[in-house]
Amino acid sequence: MSSIKHDLTNNPTLDALAINGGTPVRTTPLPWELPGAHFIGAEERALVDQVVDAKSPFRFYGLDAQHMVDRLEAEWCRKFGHAHALGVNCGTAALHIALAAGEVGPGDEVLVPGYMWVSCLSAIVRLGAIPRLVDIDNTFCMDPADMRRKIGPQTRAVLFVNMSGAMGRNAEIAAIAREHGLFMVEDCAQAAGGSLHGRAAGSFGDIGIFSFQLNKNMTSGEGGLLVTESEHLYKRCMAVHDLGFARNKHGRLDPMDERYQLWGIGSRMSDLTGAMALAQLGKLETITGNMRRAKWRIRDAIADLPGLGLREIPDPEGDTGPFLITIYDTPALCQRFTAALQAEGVRGHPGSLACITMRDWGMHWYFNVPSLVHKRSLSHDGFPWTHPANAFATDYSYQRGALPVCDDMESRAALLCISSALTDEDVNDVIAAFRKVGAALLTK
Numbered sequence: 001m002s003s004i005k006h007d008l009t010n011n012p013t014l015d016a017l018a019i020n021g022g023t024p025v026r027t028t029p030l031p032w033e034l035p036g037a038h039f040i041g042a043e044e045r046a047l048v049d050q051v052v053d054a055k056s057p058f059r060f061y062g063l064d065a066q067h068m069v070d071r072l073e074a075e076w077c078r079k080f081g082h083a084h085a086l087g088v089n090c091g092t093a094a095l096h097i098a099l100a101a102g103e104v105g106p107g108d109e110v111l112v113p114g115y116m117w118v119s120c121l122s123a124i125v126r127l128g129a130i131p132r133l134v135d136i137d138n139t140f141c142m143d144p145a146d147m148r149r150k151i152g153p154q155t156r157a158v159l160f161v162n163m164s165g166a167m168g169r170n171a172e173i174a175a176i177a178r179e180h181g182l183f184m185v186e187d188c189a190q191a192a193g194g195s196l197h198g199r200a201a202g203s204f205g206d207i208g209i210f211s212f213q214l215n216k217n218m219t220s221g222e223g224g225l226l227v228t229e230s231e232h233l234y235k236r237c238m239a240v241h242d243l244g245f246a247r248n249k250h251g252r253l254d255p256m257d258e259r260y261q262l263w264g265i266g267s268r269m270s271d272l273t274g275a276m277a278l279a280q281l282g283k284l285e286t287i288t289g290n291m292r293r294a295k296w297r298i299r300d301a302i303a304d305l306p307g308l309g310l311r312e313i314p315d316p317e318g319d320t321g322p323f324l325i326t327i328y329d330t331p332a333l334c335q336r337f338t339a340a341l342q343a344e345g346v347r348g349h350p351g352s353l354a355c356i357t358m359r360d361w362g363m364h365w366y367f368n369v370p371s372l373v374h375k376r377s378l379s380h381d382g383f384p385w386t387h388p389a390n391a392f393a394t395d396y397s398y399q400r401g402a403l404p405v406c407d408d409m410e411s412r413a414a415l416l417c418i419s420s421a422l423t424d425e426d427v428n429d430v431i432a433a434f435r436k437v438g439a440a441l442l443t444k
């Protein structure tokens, strides 16, 4: 909480603010924003115990393999209507595997939004391709108009990201990708269980990816998943995620098929992780339902505050709800409003990022990723930036200033994490705090 006193005036609404010495709306921290973690319980334990009791934590064979990852994949396909799913060890690896399955490499440019997560960039760069930044629109996802502007002769793929729990203009992006023959990966790491007008997150591109890291809608601590309708892409993902080859019916490596003699990155999901994720998948609707209801109750209750902007969500029913994004007239007001909310008790436990401005959202913004801005390399020769096939990108700049909407939103927007464990009282407090601070700081 800021110790700075603001606005010491005779204005009663300003004087009543906790940041100015008034009584805060609440003093207890909000519950942790870690959606799946609140729901870890007997179901996870039972399935994990099953794997431990069978002494078989490897997915492909063992003393008495329980096939938890197989069950997770089958259940995911059944629930969301995919032909293939593949469990992996994390979302970062899933992105690398997906782009590798699409044969992305040197000489290729991959369109990627400037509001994303650092993993989106690292997957592109590690494969030897060049990230081409695309701006966002008021959905906080990739702007189709800017995507069209950025397509050039080197453009090979688009990495669309369903940011902050909700989907954007996925169908338009997919249509543009088809029109230009681009390979499309849909990053749904932050939006498991989401949908857009009835169509599941992950079904808009050639491959969809998910993460089960602790901050995500469902969690196994670490973990991830890819989905695709293409058997060929599935087999490429299978080989790349493992040791570069297929597996036979006994779970042993089978290098015979020439089409799938590749290079693997050792990103298999263990059956212990599969057990956790399978149990969490059974709770996903409950978790996202809790967050969506709480978020939209808050959103609806503050929508009339003058001068307060809200992120556009094209399909509220498909929103998974973990984040509420608010937008202010000026950067100064955004900082001030957020500090005032925190002082009213809209904040989490120490270390939580429950109520922050976008300035504090780190490597979700392109210009905050130093490895991108400074074009860092894993190898001594500067690859991929120095690769002759990437000479077209020599002048690309990733400094702040490359994407006007991203730059603007990073300075004027704020983020409230919506815990899956908010009580009605917590929600009422958040609404009361927004209205109290709004009455004092927002002008008609």
Ligand SMILES: Cc1ncc(COP(=O)(O)O)c(C=O)c1O
Binding pocket: 089, 090, 091, 092, 093, 095, 116, 117, 119, 120, 161, 187, 189, 190, 211, 212, 213, 222, 223, 224
């Ligand atoms: C949009 C996005 N993509 C990818 C990832 C990477 O997932 P993981 O942490 O499982 O590697 C994350 C989360 O960390 C993310 O938010």
